[in-house]
Amino acid sequence: MKEPWEIGTVYVTFTSDDEAKKIAKIVITEQLAACANIVKGMDSLYLWKDVLEESTEVVCLFKTTRGKSELLMQRIKELHSYEIPCIVLLPIVSGNSDYLDWVRNSL
Template sequence: MNSYVVYVTAKDAAEAKTIAQTVVEERLAACANIFADIQSVYRWEGKLCEDAETALVLKTTEARKTALIDRVKELHSYVVPCIVCLPIADGNPAFLDWIAVETA
């Protein structure tokens, strides 16, 4: 089964924690890592913006990926949240199996 790392940014640690707890509880992701206090520079509505954000790294399977994206969008405060899925090419087989078990 193919596994994915899903990168998400959130407005703050509280939002990131809510998203993380919800998607893990609902078995859309096996786990979440939260990285607080990242600095983001981006263009939005024609303006250069700079904000503090919190990043999440979620692990899921191909079978749960679309549902995970949809759920994060429901929980997220941004109009256009950053949600990108990166396929895992290789890794610890036991860990990859664990992702499959926890998202089944």
């Protein structure tokens, strides 16, 4: 069955702006992502090894194609500093067709 989407956003959290930028530059250069949007200053609360943690993280949204999404997520995992990084794929089911064409053609 064909998936109803071709373009997706890979949502990733990072410990710092520097790490997000470094990894974004690598995966864009490797043509695994068309672009990355970095959002600084997200407060995160989570249980880690039975301890309630609170930290400030950076969110990065990578735009990619379905065909490159698994490679992108694997590459980010290889480069990421976290033991278990948050890396999730959010399918884009609709949007500005000119933008979606740009993403597709960039890869």
